[in-house]
Amino acid sequence: MDIIETRGLTKQYGDVVAIKDLSLQVKKGEIFSLLGPNGAGKTTIIKALLGLIVPTSGQTFIMGHNVQEEGKLARKYVGYLPEVVSFYDNLTALQTLSFYAELQGGNVQENQGLLREVGLGDHATRKVGGYSKGMTQRLGIAQAMIGKPPVLILDEPTSGLDPRGAWEIRKKIRELNREGITIFLSSHILSEVQEVSHRVGILHHGTLMALDTVEKLSKKLDLQPKLQIELQEVKSNIVSHIKKIKGVRDAKIRDNLLEVQCDPRVKAQIITALEEIEVGITNFTTVEPSLEEVFLKYTEE
Amino acid sequence: MTGKSIYAIAKKEFLDNYRNKWIIAITIIFLILTLVISYFGVLGSNGWTDLTGTISGMMALVQYLVPIIALMLGYASIVGEKEKGSLSLLLSYPIKRGEVIAGKFIGLGSVLAVSILIGFGGAGLIIALNVSGIQWGEYLIFIVSAILLGLAYISLAMLFSTICNKRSTALGGSIFLWFLFSMIWGIILVGIVIANYGIDAISNEDWVAPTWLYVFSMINPISSFQLLVALNISSVSTGIPGSFPTFYTTPIIATILFLWIVIPLIAAYVLFQRKDL
Numbered sequence: 001m002d003i004i005e006t007r008g009l010t011k012q013y014g015d016v017v018a019i020k021d022l023s024l025q026v027k028k029g030e031i032f033s034l035l036g037p038n039g040a041g042k043t044t045i046i047k048a049l050l051g052l053i054v055p056t057s058g059q060t061f062i063m064g065h066n067v068q069e070e071g072k073l074a075r076k077y078v079g080y081l082p083e084v085v086s087f088y089d090n091l092t093a094l095q096t097l098s099f100y101a102e103l104q105g106g107n108v109q110e111n112q113g114l115l116r117e118v119g120l121g122d123h124a125t126r127k128v129g130g131y132s133k134g135m136t137q138r139l140g141i142a143q144a145m146i147g148k149p150p151v152l153i154l155d156e157p158t159s160g161l162d163p164r165g166a167w168e169i170r171k172k173i174r175e176l177n178r179e180g181i182t183i184f185l186s187s188h189i190l191s192e193v194q195e196v197s198h199r200v201g202i203l204h205h206g207t208l209m210a211l212d213t214v215e216k217l218s219k220k221l222d223l224q225p226k227l228q229i230e231l232q233e234v235k236s237n238i239v240s241h242i243k244k245i246k247g248v249r250d251a252k253i254r255d256n257l258l259e260v261q262c263d264p265r266v267k268a269q270i271i272t273a274l275e276e277i278e279v280g281i282t283n284f285t286t287v288e289p290s291l292e293e294v295f296l297k298y299t300e301e
Numbered sequence: 302m303t304g305k306s307i308y309a310i311a312k313k314e315f316l317d318n319y320r321n322k323w324i325i326a327i328t329i330i331f332l333i334l335t336l337v338i339s340y341f342g343v344l345g346s347n348g349w350t351d352l353t354g355t356i357s358g359m360m361a362l363v364q365y366l367v368p369i370i371a372l373m374l375g376y377a378s379i380v381g382e383k384e385k386g387s388l389s390l391l392l393s394y395p396i397k398r399g400e401v402i403a404g405k406f407i408g409l410g411s412v413l414a415v416s417i418l419i420g421f422g423g424a425g426l427i428i429a430l431n432v433s434g435i436q437w438g439e440y441l442i443f444i445v446s447a448i449l450l451g452l453a454y455i456s457l458a459m460l461f462s463t464i465c466n467k468r469s470t471a472l473g474g475s476i477f478l479w480f481l482f483s484m485i486w487g488i489i490l491v492g493i494v495i496a497n498y499g500i501d502a503i504s505n506e507d508w509v510a511p512t513w514l515y516v517f518s519m520i521n522p523i524s525s526f527q528l529l530v531a532l533n534i535s536s537v538s539t540g541i542p543g544s545f546p547t548f549y550t551t552p553i554i555a556t557i558l559f560l561w562i563v564i565p566l567i568a569a570y571v572l573f574q575r576k577d578l
Contacts, residue, residue, distance in 0.1 A: 013577075047389070047577075047578065051392075052392055052393065052577070052578040053577040053578060054577060072396060072397050073395070075393060075394060075395045075396075076395040082390055082393075085390070086385045086387045086390070088313075088317070088387060090317065090321060099309065100394060102309040103306055103391075103394040103396050104394055104395065105395070143390070
């Protein structure tokens with residue numbers, strides 16, 4: 001049985017088609033990611049899965065229950081983390097979880113444990129109005145776990161978090177998945193999706209552009225990160241010198257910015273090579289392949 | 302619908318208003334104003350008025366203040382949570398939208414009912430210690446009528462809260478509603494009377510008002526409240542001139558007030574059901 005399913009899901013807001021005839025299935029135990037830029041329709045799909053919006057046509061199912069017809073029953077199996085998490089400012093973390101536990105039919109006694117699990121054990125009796133973005137997000141994860149639902153739907157779970165916070169969330173997602181929980185998440189970051197999920201749906205203007213396993217997707221895309229090096233001075237022999245390194249696919253200079261497309265493992269060699277010809281470096285960054293490049297790859301075919 | 306989810310929502314609404322001291326503030330306002338009206342209300346005499354006399358003085362207080370408080374309690378109930386984003390999370394739980402509407406109405410209604418009961422009731426007890434010949438029955442009718450009026454306005458405020466996509470629009474709508482029933486309604490009725498019967502009709506004591514005027518006066522929730530009290534407590538007068546028509550009876554007036562509670566709530570439920578978040 002499919003844990004999550006959409007059948008011909010279409011959602012129109014006036015003249016704007018947010019989602020167009022979308023059908024997809026997610027199997028038990030999968031981590032499925034929806035990848036797409038803002039406005040691609042990721043949140044619309046998630047809201048339709050939860051019955052928060054009424055589809056123009058088509059249906060959504062959770063554990064085989066039609067969300068449009070028996071939403072209350074379907075939602076019993078789901079924990080949800082919205083893109084923008086917002087709680088009731090004047091409640092403490094414990095009071096917040098107790099309220100949701102009453103609705104979910106979860107055990108109120110487990111709340112303290114849930115808070116410890118997400119690292120909020122010491123802030124259980126603080127009002128959530130005073131929480132930082134990171135703490136609010138972690139409380140969001142805790143509420144989604146109330147009653148141990150078999151499905152988690154996470155809308156941009158790492159957005160707005162610092163790298164460490166994002167890493168913690170990804171770790172938690174994998175942990176929960178190992179416990180057998182099916183996870184459906186959305187993201188606009190390719191590397192994050194590649195790191196955490198089993199299967200990916202690439203969404204563009206409300207339609208699925210591709211639906212593949214992460215391995216196949218990575219192989220097909222073959223996109224490599226780009227190294228951007230800010231130089232103190234530009235010398236004529238830099239490009240030819242860099243291109244000699246094995247693993248460098250391309251190198252070019254614009255103003256004082258050297259862009260190198262290469263195997264991530266030869267980054268250090270490139271820096272050394274620049275030192276050899278006595279070129280000073282003021283800064284350097286790695287640029288992940290953008291979603292635009294991904295779309296280009298798929299539309300080229 | 303199940304009672305459990307409705308209870309959880311109602312309890313949260315009630316506790317919210319307890320935590321932010323709203324319920325205490327309203328109760329104290331009701332208590333103090335009742336005592337002031339009872340003690341200083343009758344011109345030229347300082348000293349306690351009996352409960353029946355106090356009710357006459359409190360009519361104005363209730364018909365202006367109770368709707369304002371009820372609208373304040375209810376106008377943000379749905380749209381406020383929608384604007385903040387907590388409504389999406391709430392509705393992702395195994396709960397029906399009707400249960401959210403019902404729970405919020407019961408919770409907010411309890412806040413108002415408890416404030417009125419303790420505020421007016423407490424003041425009534427203090428007054429009873431100082432005067433003799435207390436008419437508790439009449440006072441109770443007055444309290445229940447005030448609660449019904451408040452519930453009607455909470456229901457209307459929740460309807461606005463469901464329709465509007467912005468908190469500020471819902472607030473504007475609520476303010477309009479207050480003016481509509483407290484001021485505009487009467488002005489429009491007088492205007493129509495003057496247009497049809499001439500300016501003399503109003504000042505002429507022998508003029509017999511047409512039935513429609515009595516009907517339209519009656520269906521205003523503020524008038525319903527006044528009539529409900531006036532029909533049961535003889536010392537209380539309403540602004541409606543002449544002798545009451547035969548259809549001004551307690552069951553009919555009570556039904557109108559009841560419909561003012563139920564119909565907006567059902568409308569809010571129907572609209573909320575189809576609303577995209």
